[in-house]
Amino acid sequence: MKGDRVEIVVDAGDTTRTYEVVASRAGRRVETAVRRGVVEVSEVTRSGTVVRTARFMATRVLALVEQPVPREDAGEAEARIQGRPLREDPKV
Secondary structure, X not given: OOOOEEEEEEEOOOOEEEEEEEOOOOOXXXXXXXXXXXXXXXXXXXXXXXXXXXXXXXXXXXXXXXXXXXXXXHHHHHHHHHOOOOOOXXXX
């Protein structure tokens, strides 16, 4: 989903650095994986094609914060489709 993002805080010796990977277009998502001492954060399309990847040594990663876009519930999706304002009583 557009807006999914992951923040990575990395130890850079005497300081810390923060990196951010964001799903930049609709239909894309951000996936994380830890393999063989490496943390990979990738932006992926609907079909599974990797658009870009950030790799960090797992021993240097201090924090990995996943911040997904809040998903709307079924009532909000129906209201959006029907053109009603959100949270309005449908019987009115």
